[in-house]
Amino acid sequence: MYHGDNLPILRQLPRESFDLIYIDPPFNTGREQVRLTTAAVPAPRGAKGSYAGFGGRYARREVRGRASYADSFADYLGFLRPRLQWARRLLSPRGSLFFHIDWREAAACRLLLEKVFGGREHLLNEIIWAYDFGARPKRAWPRKHDTIYWFAKDPKDYICHLERSDRLPYLAPKLAGEAKARRGKTPTDVWWNTIVPTAGREKTGYPTQKPLAVLERIVKVHSEPDSTVLDFFAGSGTAGEAAAKHGRRYVLIDSSARAVQVMRRRLGL
Numbered sequence: 001m002y003h004g005d006n007l008p009i010l011r012q013l014p015r016e017s018f019d020l021i022y023i024d025p026p027f028n029t030g031r032e033q034v035r036l037t038t039a040a041v042p043a044p045r046g047a048k049g050s051y052a053g054f055g056g057r058y059a060r061r062e063v064r065g066r067a068s069y070a071d072s073f074a075d076y077l078g079f080l081r082p083r084l085q086w087a088r089r090l091l092s093p094r095g096s097l098f099f100h101i102d103w104r105e106a107a108a109c110r111l112l113l114e115k116v117f118g119g120r121e122h123l124l125n126e127i128i129w130a131y132d133f134g135a136r137p138k139r140a141w142p143r144k145h146d147t148i149y150w151f152a153k154d155p156k157d158y159i160c161h162l163e164r165s166d167r168l169p170y171l172a173p174k175l176a177g178e179a180k181a182r183r184g185k186t187p188t189d190v191w192w193n194t195i196v197p198t199a200g201r202e203k204t205g206y207p208t209q210k211p212l213a214v215l216e217r218i219v220k221v222h223s224e225p226d227s228t229v230l231d232f233f234a235g236s237g238t239a240g241e242a243a244a245k246h247g248r249r250y251v252l253i254d255s256s257a258r259a260v261q262v263m264r265r266r267l268g269l
Contacts, residue, residue, distance in 0.1 A: 001240075001269065002253040003260045006232040009253050010086040018251070019092050019159055019227035022218060022239045024100040024210060025083075028076040076105060077112050083232065084116045090230065091153045096124075096160075096222050099149045100210070106147045117151050124158070125150040128190045129214060150222075159227075162186055164220045166213075187217070206236035206262050215242035223248055237263035 002009050045058045073079050087097055097117075101109050114120045127148040136142045152158035167184025170176040176185075196202050196209050203209070219242045223229055227248050231239035234252035240263060243250035252263055263269070 001234075001260065001263060001267075002251070003255070003257060004253070005255055006253045007083055007086070010083065010090065010232060013090055013230075013251070015089050016092050016095075017228060018090050018230040019095045020098070020219065020223040020248075021087050021091060021095070021230045021232075022098040022100070022215065023087070023231060023233045024208060024235060025080060025233045026073070027102045028073050028105050029102075077108060080109070081112060081116070084113060087230075087232070088116055088153065093154060094157055094159050095153050096158055097149075097151045097153075098218055098222070099151065100129075100146060101149070102146050103143055110149060113149060113151055117153070121155045122151045122153070123149060124152050124155065125189050130190060130192050131195050133195050159222050159224060161221050165217060166220075191217070204236045204262050204266055206259060209236040210238050212238055212242060212245075215239050216245065219243055219246055219248060234263060235259050237266050240267055 043058050047058070084097075084099075091097060097113075099109065099113060110123070110126075114123065117123075127150060128145050129148060130145040132144055134144075165186055168187055169184055170181050173181035191214065193211050193213055196211050202212055215238045219229060219239070223243075225247050229239060229243040229248050229250045230253075231237075231250070232253040234240065234254040235256075236259065237252055240250040240252045244267065254260060254263070
């Protein structure tokens with residue numbers, strides 16, 4: 001685990017040593033990203049912010065912590081380009097990069113990635129992570145998906161074991177047949193998975209935390225038991241937990257002291 005600017009750290013890592021790189025960089029939203037850590041505390045009925053809880057008792061949410069970072073870049077692609085160039089150098093010959101982004105910069109990032117990797121034939125999937133949670137604006141269709149680009153260093157020879165993936169139930173199991181229904185189906189390139197629940201055990205309080213299930217799917221299918229996984233915008237450390245859970249080694253980098261604190265606690269370091 002490294003704390004610091006990822007670019008000079010990437011330059012020091014051994015080339016072609018990572019079978020899988022997953023990154024969830026800042027999305028360049030143009031605003032500060034904030035996540036509040038809250039806890040339920042007892043409160044009298046009718047008090048400001050109180051709500052009915054279990055057993056007729058009343059409570060309110062109390063803010064216990066605040067994590068934030070500035071998410072605005074004057075030259076976003078200029079910031080990403082050298083980091084992506086080093087990511088390609090660090091990939092093993094059969095390695096893959098998974099690049100997680102939202103609607104604002106997805107198109108520009110795809111074009112940049114195609115240039116870095118040497119052509120669009122290196123793009124093997126545009127995965128849509130879809131969820132249905134949070135605010136619903138009135139002047140646009142609610143934006144409830146992120147894009148994950150899968151780029152392979154060698155588009156003809158790469159690690160991919162779809163048989164290791166989790167399986168999904170058929171929508172019409174009777175039509176699929178008993179054997180197929182029992183086995184379930186392989187996910188497509190649209191992944192329906194809720195965001196990390198606010199009150200769930202998985203929640204770390206870090207602003208950009210992604211669901212463990214999404215990272216587990218990537219790690220299981222696109223790395224080997226002896227692989228090392230790299231995430232150089234590591235945030236809350238979800239990629240590290242997914243790697244550790246499935247017996248892979250990992251390297252995590254983040255410039256935020258708060259992120260490193262969260263990761264150390266989460267991974268027991």
